Amino acid sequence: MTVPAPRVRRRPRTPGRLLPLLLATALLLPVAFLVVQAHQFVDNDREVVGRERLGVEYLRALGPVTDALVDAQSAAVTGRSLRRDTLDQAVERAAAVDARIGGELSTSERWAGLRAKLEALPERSLADPETAFTVYGEVTDLLLALHGKVRETSGLIRDPGVDAYFLQDGVAEEMPEAMVAAGRLTDLAVLMNRRPTAERIQSLSQLATLRAAALQPANDLASNLRAVVENTESADLGANVLTPFDAYQRAVETMALHSQPVDRAGTVDTTRLLAARNEAQQAAKQLHPVLLDEIDRLLVERLDGLDRDRLLILGAGGLAALLLVGLAVSGWMSRPRDTSAASAGGGVPAGGVVPPPPSGIQWGAVGSRPVEPPPALQPVGQVHEPDRWRPFDAAR
Template sequence: MLLTVLVLLPAAGLFLRVLQENSKQRDNVQLEQDGVEYLTALGPLISALAESQSSALQGVAAEPASVTAAVARVQGVDERFGEQLGTKTRWADLKDKIAKLPKVTGSDDKVYTAHVEVADLTIELFDVVRESSTLNRDPDSDIWFLQEVVAQEMPVAVTAVSRMSDLANRAAATTGKVRAGLIVQFGYQALKVQEVVGDLTNGLQEAVDNTNSDTLSGNLVSNLDSFRRGIEAANRGANLGGSPNVSTLVTAQSTLQTALSALSGVILKEVSSLLDDRSSSLTYKRIEAFLLFGIAIVLIAVAALWTRGRARQAQTGFTEQPGEASRDLSVQVGNGNPYGGSNSYDSVPGYGEVPNYGGGRERSGALR
């Protein structure tokens, strides 16, 4: 019993450590999946805010329907995951500012600044979600690059292209120092677009090179091509070094928003699929650990019973049987008669045969 306990305790300790690590990894995967769902809702919001900015600068005070739908969707995921992701307070503040955007009146600078503030807060919310969900610390290279693209570079690309188009529109309607200042801002956003697009493309390439997914490369190709065409159109409209082409920029903005929305959907779907595969693998390992621990217990019990049985058999083998000592003693400690009689004359050897035991004297002549 003591041997059984000494073997079972380390096995149980090892099993518990494996189970705790497995549970920790499963909880982390679930947290990342919650983050992916939150990011899926934030993607349409950043595009809707870009549309709202353009509409407001054109004098449309009403909130676009796309903003209303996007806010409702983010509100839904925040109610489910906001507590564990730590987004409730930040989202409540952002939601309040979005609701106030249609009430912002005055100069274009005031309207533009209000929308820029809201868009920047939305980009910060992207960062909070990917950090709180630990997506930005994922151990797999493909997931890490994909989350970097979809949660950091794509929102910046959407807002930068939108600001390029709106700044070009405003510059076309002004002159003098105001126009010069707007052109400077436009140039800054154009350079940011080029930088972000380069990082985005490199990140997607790294993800494809380091993934085990059979579908990632194929799903990215068509959407990435549409995105690149939109970027090329935006670069033509930007016309760095010359006057921006407003109509080309507006078309490029629309194309890019559609392409980025589709690309974002593909990336998030792939990330979710990769996390599902990891979750399934961890579940299999959990079941495997339980089975191995159960088998170990059975084997230890069988070994203990077998060892105990062998010990009993060995103990029984050392115990003397009844009468065994007297029989041994009669043979070894006799009175000199090897024939087992009560005295030396109970059994007489054949005539003429006189055994001599231990050098004793021969029988008397009368007996002969």
């Protein structure tokens, strides 16, 4: 009697084991692409916010230059002694800022032209106040153009935040324009009182134009600050802004009132007008750093949010990569179940005793299945069953 040999287990094919690895790799590539793209978007946003903070720093340096230049213009027109120390110190600080970040903001060329004009201003008051008014007017125009350049190249003018946009619009455009226009308004009033009556009356239209130029940006600044104070989440902004802003608004209204002629000859009360301008300028000096600090605070909060987004992106990408790698490794290391010959019916039972084959079954060669005998052939045609005993056969 021959004993059937156990079945030989087949080795798993390599392509079948590579399939989970290929699927995991195919899923890992788009996940990595999305993570890299999201990370680049966050880095670009961080770069934009960083550039805006450079613009805030540059505007902070231009504020003292604006105040000192307006004071120097008023001193030159009225014939008072010039205080060049204040203007020179403000120019030096602004020059240091431009030397550090002017190349990135593309403001070095404009600052070089403005600085040349500032240094060319005379040490003493000009003999002709009318000439001084014209010369300083050209320099202040260059200064206002530099403010606009900083807003544009730093991206502050395109800031997506509502609060930051209104704040930068007020501190970088409306406030400098209002202060320069207020200085020109008071200086023109001083010049008008020195002119003959006929020329004084002709200058009333120019005075009205400067009055509107001083009031329009001040009103726009008031609207912007009111909207920011009502919608801001900062608890300190309202208290820090409202006090100097109220003083500034009252001074501007008083300045507009005293810029009106007091008689038919076109005479203006320059004493009260100069006092109102000084009050407005002092309030603007207090308001300027507060607004810049608030803009910088909003930008810092945005940077913190971008840092959190970057960490979340990297964490999600790393977790997805670990899961896919784990699936690939588990698919590669897994093996098919060991189906032994005993479970298939061809192995040797426990104890080593081979049971005899059933009757009528013969074993073939080693390792082959048992051979059953062929079925018996039946005759073709009608099949007659063998005779059986009938009830009356016994009586025969």
